[in-house]
Amino acid sequence: MGDALDSVLADGYESGSRGPALIVPTPSGRPFTQELAVELSERPWLIFTPARYEGIDRRVVDEYATRMPVYEVSIGDYVLAGGEAAVLVVTEAVARLLPGVLGNAESHRDDSFAPGAMASLLEGPVHTKPPQWRGRGIPDVLLSGHHGKIARWRRDEALRRTTAHRPDLIERCDPKAFDKKDREMLSILGWEPDPAGQPYGRFWRRTDGMEQ
Ligand SMILES: C[S@@+](CC[C@H](N)C(=O)[O-])C[C@H]1O[C@@H](n2cnc3c(N)ncnc32)[C@H](O)[C@@H]1O
Numbered sequence: 001m002g003d004a005l006d007s008v009l010a011d012g013y014e015s016g017s018r019g020p021a022l023i024v025p026t027p028s029g030r031p032f033t034q035e036l037a038v039e040l041s042e043r044p045w046l047i048f049t050p051a052r053y054e055g056i057d058r059r060v061v062d063e064y065a066t067r068m069p070v071y072e073v074s075i076g077d078y079v080l081a082g083g084e085a086a087v088l089v090v091t092e093a094v095a096r097l098l099p100g101v102l103g104n105a106e107s108h109r110d111d112s113f114a115p116g117a118m119a120s121l122l123e124g125p126v127h128t129k130p131p132q133w134r135g136r137g138i139p140d141v142l143l144s145g146h147h148g149k150i151a152r153w154r155r156d157e158a159l160r161r162t163t164a165h166r167p168d169l170i171e172r173c174d175p176k177a178f179d180k181k182d183r184e185m186l187s188i189l190g191w192e193p194d195p196a197g198q199p200y201g202r203f204w205r206r207t208d209g210m211e212q
Pocket of ligand 1: 025026051052053054056075076078079082083
């Protein structure tokens with residue numbers, strides 16, 4: 001592993017690149033999130049050390065940590081047989097943030113987990129063309145041409161999906177991120193502000209009293 005890293009590093013520096021960061025995939029790493037993908041996309045280059053069996057020797061990590069930032073990263077709470085798939089996951093998420101990779105540079109700003117927003121919501125359902133497919137239509141509002149109503153529908157669906165799949169994200173949303181219509185929708189979906197939870201970063205709770 002040391003020889004491989006030295007060789008890759010020598011090649012990278014020969015090509016005149018600024019210093020890399022080392023990405024060590026491991027289930028015991030920090031969770032890989034969109035926020036971390038954005039941080040890594042700002043590094044000039046990345047080196048990955050996927051492993052098998054018990055993972056890589058701690059001394060390798062400690063050695064290269066003296067030369068470059070090291071990120072020990074987990075792609076989820078499960079254990080893969082090897083780190084190659086984790087490298088693909090990180091590469092896919094980071095590469096699409098690089099200038100020129102997506103046709104429309106703005107498109108990732110609307111994605112699920114887009115960082116920077118006070119509310120990190122999942123994206124709602126997606127509909128493309130044609131308007132009819134195997135007898136299935138798309139919601140009328142999407143064909144209305146009314147941008148305000150379409151935006152509202154998308155937002156409501158994002159709230160619906162996030163409450164269903166990731167209630168932990170809703171819990172932590174800053175109330176300032178929600179307008180009156182959002183609050184109405186959250187109420188319909190069974191959520192209310194949680195004044196007691198605010199000191200702990202829990203701003204919302206379910207009205208039925210169920211824990212997440
Ligand atoms: C069998 S796992 C090693 C598991 C390790 N003994 C533990 O329990 O933390 C072998 C390799 O798969 C990769 N790997 C497995 N699960 C992963 C995850 N959730 N995220 C990132 N990499 C993972 C890492 O490269 C790891 O070194």
